[in-house]
Each structure stands twice: as structure tokens, then as C-alpha cells.
Amino acid sequence: MSYGDHDDHGHHGSWAPIIASLGTMIFLYGFSEASMGITAIGLVVLIWGLFTWWKGDLPFDGSEKMGELKSYGTPFGGMNIRKAGIWLFLMSEVMIFGSFFGAYMRMRTNWNTHWTLLDKAQEAIDSSLAAPGATAKSIYKECLSEKHTPMITQCEEATGGLVNQTFWHTESSTPVYQHVAAEYITADFMTLLPGAINTFALILSSFTVVLALKAAKNVDLDPKVRDKKVRNYLAMTLMLGTLFLILKLWEWNHLIHDYDFTISTLAGSFFYVTTGAHGVHVFVGLVFLTYFIYKAHIGGWDHNNAQSIEYYGLYWHFVDLAWVIIFPAFYLY
Amino acid sequence: MGEHQTGWQKALYEKTGQDVYFWNFVFLMVFTAIEVGAVYLSLTYGATVFALVSVGIVKFFGIAAFFMHLWDDERELTYTFVFPFIFVVILFLGIAFTTPGGVAGLPAWCSPEFIGSYSP
Numbered sequence: 001m002s003y004g005d006h007d008d009h010g011h012h013g014s015w016a017p018i019i020a021s022l023g024t025m026i027f028l029y030g031f032s033e034a035s036m037g038i039t040a041i042g043l044v045v046l047i048w049g050l051f052t053w054w055k056g057d058l059p060f061d062g063s064e065k066m067g068e069l070k071s072y073g074t075p076f077g078g079m080n081i082r083k084a085g086i087w088l089f090l091m092s093e094v095m096i097f098g099s100f101f102g103a104y105m106r107m108r109t110n111w112n113t114h115w116t117l118l119d120k121a122q123e124a125i126d127s128s129l130a131a132p133g134a135t136a137k138s139i140y141k142e143c144l145s146e147k148h149t150p151m152i153t154q155c156e157e158a159t160g161g162l163v164n165q166t167f168w169h170t171e172s173s174t175p176v177y178q179h180v181a182a183e184y185i186t187a188d189f190m191t192l193l194p195g196a197i198n199t200f201a202l203i204l205s206s207f208t209v210v211l212a213l214k215a216a217k218n219v220d221l222d223p224k225v226r227d228k229k230v231r232n233y234l235a236m237t238l239m240l241g242t243l244f245l246i247l248k249l250w251e252w253n254h255l256i257h258d259y260d261f262t263i264s265t266l267a268g269s270f271f272y273v274t275t276g277a278h279g280v281h282v283f284v285g286l287v288f289l290t291y292f293i294y295k296a297h298i299g300g301w302d303h304n305n306a307q308s309i310e311y312y313g314l315y316w317h318f319v320d321l322a323w324v325i326i327f328p329a330f331y332l333y
Numbered sequence: 334m335g336e337h338q339t340g341w342q343k344a345l346y347e348k349t350g351q352d353v354y355f356w357n358f359v360f361l362m363v364f365t366a367i368e369v370g371a372v373y374l375s376l377t378y379g380a381t382v383f384a385l386v387s388v389g390i391v392k393f394f395g396i397a398a399f400f401m402h403l404w405d406d407e408r409e410l411t412y413t414f415v416f417p418f419i420f421v422v423i424l425f426l427g428i429a430f431t432t433p434g435g436v437a438g439l440p441a442w443c444s445p446e447f448i449g450s451y452s453p
Contacts, residue, residue, distance in 0.1 A: 075409045076409060090414060091414060094414070094418065098418075098421040099424075102428065105425065109428060109435070118378065189373075192369070192372075199369075203365065204358075207355075210400060211354075313400070314401055317396055317400045320396055321393060321396045328388070328389050
């Protein structure tokens with residue numbers, strides 16, 4: 001590792017990553033034991049480790065004297081080390097969201113859902129088991145009440161016995177049919193609306209980060225105009241991210257209170273843990289963004305250090321990317 | 334990001350007055366509208382899944398390639414990003430092969446070795 005042309009750092013040992021790892025361990029232990037005290041201690045140690053790491057190893061301030069750190073060796077030789085680092089971080093993030101998604105798909109393929117019910121309704125029509133003139137949607141409506149409560153006997157009659165008790169639960173009352181979030185969300189446009197607005201908001205916020213970076217890198221702009229543009233674009237990103245979280249909480253509230261879709265069911269657990277983990281990522285992004293806006297407000301960004309916005313943007317775009325998968329899988333499917 | 338403009342991106346800017354990031358943003362918005370609309374078109378299960386997966390792939394590509402500028406950056410970064418997807422694909426194959434009907438329930442045209450029965 002070297003500071004561009006200023007390679008005077010022969011030794012590069014640091015305890016900071018070990019301190020941060022220790023903090024993570026204490027934090028997670030406290031979390032699992034539901035101990036606020038241990039969790040708080042872990043968080044403090046984690047932040048201390050990360051801050052020490054940041055101050056000790058990444059003293060980049062945008063000046064020519066203290067240039068961007070470069071990595072050496074394979075495969076990132078010659079690249080800015082922060083850029084390589086953020087991509088490695090994103091690689092680990094793919095694994096996290098991949099495991100959420102994989103677990104959901106594993107369960108989902110074994111559940112009966114609203115899609116299976118529609119398929120069965122169609123099957124009943126095709127095999128003339130349903131009443132003449134019935135459609136898949138009309139049978140579906142006979143099977144589930146407005147509040148999505150299964151009407152088992154009525155459904156069995158409507159499908160000519162094709163959808164019987166075993167479609168809903170096993171003999172030992174274990175649910176086979178799962179009310180997934182998409183069943184409620186796609187049934188009512190007003191329930192889908194927050195998620196749909198959020199999807200547009202995240203895409204727009206990705207674009208405003210790009211605009212902030214372009215403004216920061218633009219050497220032709222008057223510094224005052226540049227600072228104002230960077231601040232405003234970042235502030236727009238902050239507003240859109242905040243809107244995302246507000247709408248998400250509103251939507252959760254709606255699903256819990258109007259449909260009784262809670263974390264106590266398997267489908268609810270997958271939905272809230274995955275969308276909640278994504279929400280935490282948005283929140284963390286907003287915390288960093290607040291500092292970035294403050295820095296823009298005091299005129300701290302220019303073409304020398306604009307790559308910090310670029311690296312932040314990579315994280316923010318990834319949050320958008322994760323939503324591109326989560327939205328259709330959990331909200332529409 | 335702006336300094337990464339390649340030939341066709343410059344041409345796009347000269348022709349439309351807007352750069353690739355703007356057009357990427359517009360396309361992402363349009364595809365999201367299609368995505369939401371697909372659910373309300375009363376399509377079959379298969380058609381809906383096909384629409385959602387197709388639109389998802391296009392949107393994923395748009396964000397990763399242009400907003401995250403993997404299109405122009407060092408290939409090593411693309412490999413870094415793609416690497417964990419190998420495990421995700423293995424995971425999905427595992428799910429597909431262990432789902433009841435996931436193999437035996439495939440249509441005949443998906444099974445070149447299909448000779449009428451999967452039983453030994």
C-alpha cells in the first residue's frame with residue numbers, strides 16, 4: 001500500500017480491524033442475549049475500531065500531499081484502495097442478501113400461495129369441476145374473504161373438491177398455505193402504492209447521487225455554484241431516502257394492522273427480516289449522507305476528493321440494486 | 334463517473350444532449366412502470382414471473398453497468414462483484430433440484446434425454 005508517490009510507509013500494522021471485529025462479536029452477542037448493555041458496549045468498541053482504522057489507515061484529505069491510497073498485488077494492483085475495498089464490501093453484501101433471498105425461495109417453492117390457489121381454480125375450470133361460467137378470479141374470491149381469511153368449505157365446493165383441507169394445512173394443523181405479503185399488496189393498489197413509490201424514489205435518489213458527483217467533479221463551475229449544487233443534490237438524495245423509510249414504516253403498519261400480517265408467521269418473518277435489513281442499509285446510508293451534506297455546505301467537495309462521493313454512490317446504488325430484486329420477489333410475486 | 338464516457342456514450346450525448354446516466358435513469362423508471370403494470374394485467378403465473386424476471390434483469394444491468402459504472406471500470410471489479418453470484422446460482426440450482434416436480438415436472442422439451450419416464 002502506498003500514498004501515490006509518497007511511499008514512506010514500510011510498516012502497515014494496525015490493531016484497528018481486530019478491535020472492530022471484537023466490537024462486532026460483543027455487539028452480536030449482546031443482541032442474541034437481548035442485553036442492551038452488552039450491545040451498547042459492542043457498538044462503542046465497533047465504532048472506536050472503525051474510527052481508529054479510518055483515521056490511521058485512510059488519512060486521505062484530497063490534498064496533493066496526502067493523495068489517494070493505492071493497493072498493490074493481485075487482483076487490485078494500482079487501483080484506489082478505497083474503491084477496491086468498497087467493492088469487496090459489496091461482494092459480502094451480495095452474500096447476505098443472496099442468503100435471505102435463497103432462504104425465501106427455498107420456503108416459497110414448498111408453500112401453497114395465492115398463485116397456487118389461482119392455478120388450482122384454473123385447473124378446476126379446465127377439468128369442469130367448477131360451476132359453469134366461473135372464472136379463476138371469481139373462484140379465488142370465493143376461497144378468500146375480503147380480509148383474506150380462507151373460506152375452506154366454500155372453496156372446496158367452488159373447486160369441485162380440488163382445493164380441500166390439505167391445501168390449507170396438514171392433518172397436524174401445520175400451515176401449508178402461506179399468506180405472503182404479495183397476496184395483500186397486489187390485491188389492493190393503495191397497499192402497493194408505498195412500495196411502488198419507494199421503487200421510483202430509490203431510482204431517482206441513485207440519479208441525484210450521480211448528479212452530485214458530476215457537479216463535484218466539474219472544474220468549470222464557480223466554486224460557490226458547485227458547492228450549492230453538490231449540497232442540493234445530496235439533500236435531495238437524503239429526502240428521497242427518508243421518504244423511502246417513512247413509506248416503508250407506513251406500509252408495515254398497514255400490513256400489520258389491516259391484514260394481521262406479522263413477523264410471527266413464516267412468510268411474515270421472511271418479509272420483515274429481508275425488507276428490514278434493506279431498510280437498515282438505507283438508514284446507514286442516510287447517516288453517512290448527513291455528513292456528506294454538511295461537508296458540501298462548508299464547501300468541502302471539489303474534483304480532488306469527489307471520489308468519496310463516488311464510493312458512497314456505489315453503496316447507495318447497491319441498496320437500489322438490492323431493492324430491484326426485493327420489490328418483485330416480495331411485493332409483486 | 335463522467336470521465337468514463339466511451340465512444341457510443343459520447344455519441345449519445347451529442348445526439349440527445351443528455352448523457353448515459355440520464356437515459357439510464359429514464360429507462361429504469363419506464364421498466365419499473367412495466368413491472369408494476371405486469372401484475373395488474375391478469376397474466377398467467379408463468380407470464381407474470383417471466384415479465385418480473387426479465388424486467389429485473391434489465392434493471393439490474395442498468396444500475397450495475399452504468400450507475401455503478403462497471404461497464405467502463407476495470408474488469409477485476411466486475412469479477413469481484415460477480416464472484417458471489419456463483420454461490421447464489423448454486424443455491425438456486427439446489428433449490429430447483431430439490432423442489433417436488435422441479436425436475437420430473439419439467440416439460441418434455443426441457444429434457445433432451447427424456448424417454449417417456451424418469452423411473453429407472
